[in-house]
Amino acid sequence: MINTTTNGEIDYSDLREKLLHNKDKPAIININIGTTFKGAVDDINVILQTLEDCGYSHNKFYIHCDAALSGLIVPFIKNVISFKKPIGSVTISGHKFLGCPIPCGVQITRKSHIAYLSRNVEYIASVDATISGSRNGLTPILLWYSLSSKNQIGIQQDVKRCLYNARYLKDRLQQANISVMLNELSTIVVLERPLDHEFTRHWQLSCVRDIAHVIVMPSITRETLDDFFIDLVQKRKMWYQDGSVKPPCVADDIGAQNCACALHNGQYIFL
Ligand SMILES: Cc1ncc(COP(=O)(O)O)c(C=O)c1O
Numbered sequence: 333m334i335n336t337t338t339n340g341e342i343d344y345s346d347l348r349e350k351l352l353h354n355k356d357k358p359a360i361i362n363i364n365i366g367t368t369f370k371g372a373v374d375d376i377n378v379i380l381q382t383l384e385d386c387g388y389s390h391n392k393f394y395i396h397c398d399a400a401l402s403g404l405i406v407p408f409i410k411n412v413i414s415f416k417k418p419i420g421s422v423t424i425s426g427h428k429f430l431g432c433p434i435p436c437g438v439q440i441t442r443k444s445h446i447a448y449l450s451r452n453v454e455y456i457a458s459v460d461a462t463i464s465g466s467r468n469g470l471t472p473i474l475l476w477y478s479l480s481s482k483n484q485i486g487i488q489q490d491v492k493r494c495l496y497n498a499r500y501l502k503d504r505l506q507q508a509n510i511s512v513m514l515n516e517l518s519t520i521v522v523l524e525r526p527l528d529h530e531f532t533r534h535w536q537l538s539c540v541r542d543i544a545h546v547i548v549m550p551s552i553t554r555e556t557l558d559d560f561f562i563d564l565v566q567k568r569k570m571w572y573q574d575g576s577v578k579p580p581c582v583a584d585d586i587g588a589q590n591c592a593c594a595l596h597n598g599q600y601i602f603l
Contacts, residue, residue: 338587339515340364340372344382351386359383359393365413365422366402369538369545370586371518373402376412376419390418397422400437401547404429406517408491420445426475429490430482431550436471490550494519498548501557508565509597511579513586519548524582524592526564527571535560542580 334350335343342363351359361383363374376397383393397413399406403424406412413422421441426432450461482490498519505512511524525544526532537544546560572579581593588596 336372338585339513340367340370342374342379344375344378347379348382348386351382351388355387359388361393361395363395363397363419365397365399365406366518366520368400369520369540369543370513370522371402371515371520371545371547373406373412373515373517376417380417393418395419399423400425401428402517404487405491405494405519408488409495409517415440415442426471426478429549430475430478430487432471432474432478434468434471434474436468436475438475494548494550494552497552497554497557500554501546501548501561504557504561505564506592508561509592510564510568511582511586511590511592513590521546521548522586524580526567527577527579528567531563531567535563541585542582543585 335346337343347361361379363376363379365373376395379395395418397403397419399413399422403413403422413419421439423437423439426436426438427434446461450459452458453460453465479487498514498521501521502512502514505521505523513522514520522543522545525539525542526535526537531537532539532544535546537546546557548557568579571577578594579592581591581595583591583593583596591597
């Protein structure tokens with residue numbers, strides 16, 4: 333297991349240390365192109381360089397890129413995922429950014445890996461590479477429909493709007509002196525955990541320790557973000573007004589520079 337930095341990315345120096353420590357074994361590395369909670373994107377180039385520096389030749393490592401959510405976001409901002417690089421596979425989920433109504437996804441891998449895993453199934457007179465020996469026939473149609481009805485330009489517009497809206501929410505929270513973090517290639521706004529369970533339930537926020545996140549998807553409008561922001565600011569006034577309870581310190585989770593707690597950023601300004 334490799335450590336991560338506070339923004340959720342792989343800690344590359346820890347990766348280097350562990351690679352050197354396990355040099356007698358091959359490395360199978362899962363790279364996240366958008367981690368679940370913080371939307372952190374691991375740097376493929378740094379990881380490949382680290383492998384090379386540690387003496388791992390191409391046949392001594394396998395890299396899988398888990399791009400479940402951000403696989404349809406990141407390529408429109410920065411061209412980081414490419415089979416021109418020595419990666420083994422990439423996966424994306426169809427029911428996340430694309431919004432397909434049934435869980436589905438795409439795994440792209442090299443022909444050589446497919447050939448290695450495929451077996452001839454005599455009774456269907458065909459070669460099969462699936463784990464279960466079968467697959468859902470409807471989900472590829474849903475994926476195809478979603479991709480072709482939006483097309484590349486439509487997805488690009490969704491990405492642009494989501495990034496813009498995520499930055500908008502982050503800026504508003506920051507201006508209101510609320511702890512917040514947004515990774516560069518992400519639409520996941522990480523903020524302090526709201527005090528009240530009713531509030532998190534109402535806004536369907538998922539929380540871990542003292543942080544929560546808002547995933548700005550194509551269906552989320554500016555109005556929804558404004559309503560959320562206003563509600564949060566008003567509720568915080570009630571939660572924290574007498575000073576007996578203070579907003580949580582989230583420096584360990586999102587970094588001191590993003591933490592607006594009394595220790596890291598002085599007094600809160602209630603708008
Ligand atoms: C980083 C990451 N990988 C994988 C998954 C799971 O994807 P799927 O729902 O397509 O199995 C998720 C879902 O939350 C995720 O955030």
